[in-house]
Amino acid sequence: VTFQVNASDTAAIVAANAAAAINAVGLPITAAVDGATAGKVDVTAVHKGAVFNGQEVTFATDEANALSAANTAVVPLSGGNGVPDLAGPLASLGDQEYDFLAGPYSDAVSLNAVREFLNDSAGRWSPIQQLYGHYFSTQYGTLSALVTFGNSRNDQHVTVIGSQRSPTPEWEWAAAAAAMASAHLGDAPEVSRPLQTLVLQGVLPPRDRSLWWDIPDRQALYADGIAGCKVRSDGLVAIDRLVTTYQKTAAGVADGTFRDVETMFQLMFVARYFKTAVSDKHARQALADDNPFNLAEIATPKSVRNTLIHAYNDLVALGVLEKPDLFAQFVNVERDPNDANRLNAYLPVDVVNQLRVFAANITAYLQYQTASGAAAV
Structure with a gap:
């Protein structure tokens, strides 16, 4: 102004x-x-x-x-x-798919409402709804305050970006992060690539350089469920790692399975791909244990299993999954013992990971030695 x-x-x-x-x-x-x-x-x-x-x-x-x-x-x-009551606005989304949700509200009350909305048992990630989605937010605070807050959460469907301060308000941080994620995590093979180095458009760093996160700061944030960015030499704010707040299993055991937001969007893509593959191939088929005359109208556990294996190979070719041989070995499809119209499947997927760390041992020599001990020319 x-x-x-x-x-x-x-x-x-x-x-x-x-x-x-x-x-x-x-x-x-x-x-x-x-x-x-x-x-x-x-x-x-x-x-x-x-x-x-x-x-x-x-x-x-x-x-x-x-x-x-x-x-x-x-x-x-x-x-x-x-803080606002988010339950009503979230419920108004109905059964429409909204994969990228953004908001400035990262307080416990708001995140609890988001957790109920997206959870795996009755929310949009549940078997009944299968709508999925992820919430991006931002919180300002000191390193210790953010680490403490991160340790109070454990939700794989929420990403909170931590910053000490910024001229840019929290809702613009959240919108920029969700927009960048939507541009890169919606389709394969881009969904498997890490978001690191991508610039958050319109976001400014803290004016005080002492408030910029250094490497140990960011590592502390990631270990405790808070996402972080770094400031480039030109003053632009770039994503370093967008983690979720998930850190432990339901039993309280440390677990990194759902740590990164890329994994969550890979799983969305995989679930929808499998669903589409089975629906396209078996939508109007009858169900039997065997199909000795190879009738096109009959589905069996074996035929559905083959469909799933083919779909997994497609996902490997798309750069989303890996190790198709092990999937083919362990995938299991069987009829439900209590419902003759139902098939139950066990799908052990192995998602492609992101290259985040390159470790090298650099050993210095003034001059290489040959095998005989003489100096090389």
């Missing part, structure tokens, strides 16, 4: 011009000259709730500016209370 400051302007004039300039831009805040102090501007969030608490409002330091720390004091926004 830019406005003119003249040498002869009093603090009251500067405050009035600042408030007018802020209101003219259409920001999610409004400004007014304080009723008791003419040289003070009060900024109020347009939206209700706690999400605006601590939102950065400060003077620009990347260009010549009449306002500076020497003559201007800035107090972060505070006083917001409450």
Whole structure:
């Protein structure tokens, strides 16, 4: 927000011009000259709730500016209370597929509502719904605060990006992350590639370089269920690793199976591919234990098993899964003992992983030695 400051302007004039300039831009805040102090501007969030608490409002330091720390004091926004009830808005999505959900709400109440909406037993990831989806959010805080928060969550369907501070509000971080994920995790083989190095469009890093995460900081975040980004030399914010908050099994045992968001979208792709393969091949077939006359209208556990093996090979060719020989060895399809119209299948899939670490031992020599001990020419 830019406005003119003249040498002869009093603090009251500067405050009035600042408030007018802020209101003219259409920001999610409004400004007014304080009723008791003419040289003070009060900024109020347009939206209700706690999400605006601590939102950065400060003077620009990347260009010549009449306002500076020497003559201007800035107090972060505070006083917001409450979080929205997300259950209703999420329920309004109905049975439509929404794979990429983004929101600034990363408090426990909001994430609990998202957990209920997406969970594996009765939510969109359940066998009954099979709608899937993933929630992207952002939270500002110190390293210790974010690590503590991450350890309080354990949901593979949620990704929370941690940052100490940013001029960019949380909802724009979340939207940028979900948008980048939607551009790369919706189809194969791109769904298997790590999102690392991709730039979050429109997102600015903390103004204070001391608040940028270093390598140990980011590693601590990932170990405790918080995703992280790094700042490039040109000042752009790039994804480093988008982890989920999942860290332990239901038994409390440490587990990295669903740590990375790429795995979750690979599983979405795999589940839908298998479903489509079986539906296309066996949608209007009868079911029998055997088909001795090879009738096209009859499905058997063996024929469905073969369909699944072919589908798995397709997914290997698409770069989503690997080790088809082991899948063919262990896949199992059998009729349900209590429902004659039902087939039960065990599908042990092995997803392609992401190259995140390259480790090398570099040993230095002034001169290589030949096998006989003489110096090589």
